[in-house]
Amino acid sequence: MSEQIKFFLPGPTYVREDVRQAMTKPMVGHRSAGFKDFYVKLSAKLPALLRTKGDVMVASGSSTLVMESAVISCVQKDVLNLTNGAFSERWHSISKSTGRSADKLSAPWGQAVDPEAVRAALRRKKYEAITVVHNETSTGVMNPIADIAKVVREESDALVIVDAVSSLGGAPVETDAWGIDITLAGTQKAIAVPPGLTVFTLSDRAAERAKAVPHRGFYTDLLRYLDKHKEGGFITTPAIPLLWALDVQMDHILAEGMEARWARHQRLQEKTAGWAASRGCEYASAEGVRSLTVSCFRPPAGVDPQAIVKGCTERGYTIGGGYGDWKPTTFRIGHMGEVRESDLDALLQVIDQILEKVAAPAAR
Numbered sequence: 001m002s003e004q005i006k007f008f009l010p011g012p013t014y015v016r017e018d019v020r021q022a023m024t025k026p027m028v029g030h031r032s033a034g035f036k037d038f039y040v041k042l043s044a045k046l047p048a049l050l051r052t053k054g055d056v057m058v059a060s061g062s063s064t065l066v067m068e069s070a071v072i073s074c075v076q077k078d079v080l081n082l083t084n085g086a087f088s089e090r091w092h093s094i095s096k097s098t099g100r101s102a103d104k105l106s107a108p109w110g111q112a113v114d115p116e117a118v119r120a121a122l123r124r125k126k127y128e129a130i131t132v133v134h135n136e137t138s139t140g141v142m143n144p145i146a147d148i149a150k151v152v153r154e155e156s157d158a159l160v161i162v163d164a165v166s167s168l169g170g171a172p173v174e175t176d177a178w179g180i181d182i183t184l185a186g187t188q189k190a191i192a193v194p195p196g197l198t199v200f201t202l203s204d205r206a207a208e209r210a211k212a213v214p215h216r217g218f219y220t221d222l223l224r225y226l227d228k229h230k231e232g233g234f235i236t237t238p239a240i241p242l243l244w245a246l247d248v249q250m251d252h253i254l255a256e257g258m259e260a261r262w263a264r265h266q267r268l269q270e271k272t273a274g275w276a277a278s279r280g281c282e283y284a285s286a287e288g289v290r291s292l293t294v295s296c297f298r299p300p301a302g303v304d305p306q307a308i309v310k311g312c313t314e315r316g317y318t319i320g321g322g323y324g325d326w327k328p329t330t331f332r333i334g335h336m337g338e339v340r341e342s343d344l345d346a347l348l349q350v351i352d353q354i355l356e357k358v359a360a361p362a363a364r
């Protein structure tokens, strides 16, 4: 891969040329023996990514489909949604919109969820499941999933359902070691495959729990996915070209190695942090809980974050604007997926030029 990456959105992310090319093969039938053989081989590569000895399934749909499916399949009534940003708030909306009796435990945007607050909530009321977003893409905060899952296990038999959408493939996500019942992630972020697929796990106890839930729907029934997966196939016609892309990208990911991939993301985060500190860009996320894959900043006083985003676009670079409530006040740099340190260096120099230009009138 020699092409310079100029695309730093916090998802979707840059996709390698050979991964893109993999999608252009002539079509095959999804019930053919050849496709089944391909899928079985692809399935063998995915557990290393999600760090599980269990099955990893793939849904043709974006992450929100599996966020919704997890609630529909595994919760009859009471769910606790841990929220500290836009995507965890979405899970609360999903829970309510599917008629569940959903409570919310909120931490302020920019802060992580406190495991001890979760403990207190679980002592107040019994829940069938908790949902939590590992990496809040809206704020650049990483929640301490290992600690939260431990508290949940100590206090209750609630399922631990984790959105690892913008962390999986860029930061440690230990499905088995942390005791996660469902880990889900879309492929378009640190996994660096085009949007449209979501990989997910389903623990034995989550599958058992789901059996007792009536009306799990069809597209949203995670047990149906599991049954078909065990037969080597899909519940419906899958997004075949995206699966080809995922297969090629999994070879790249496994060749790099998970630990090396996390270490690269750590270096990218540290480089971004060092740059920001010397340019007066203030982290919007609290110290100690900052994401390895996306950094969210408030620009120096007097600088409009949109001017930085626009300036990047004019120079052929893409970064993220603020998200949700933070749209007017922040900008985000996605340093995930295939981004190398040299790519990031070039972007940061570009932002330097923009800051010099837009900050100058304010300083005068």
Ligand SMILES: Cc1ncc(COP(=O)(O)O)c(C=O)c1O
Binding pocket: 011, 062, 063, 064, 065, 087, 133, 135, 136, 137, 138, 163, 165, 166, 186
């Ligand atoms: C943390 C997180 N969860 C969920 C989603 C929703 O993903 P999708 O829009 O692909 O359904 C996103 C999208 O950016 C995200 O960042």
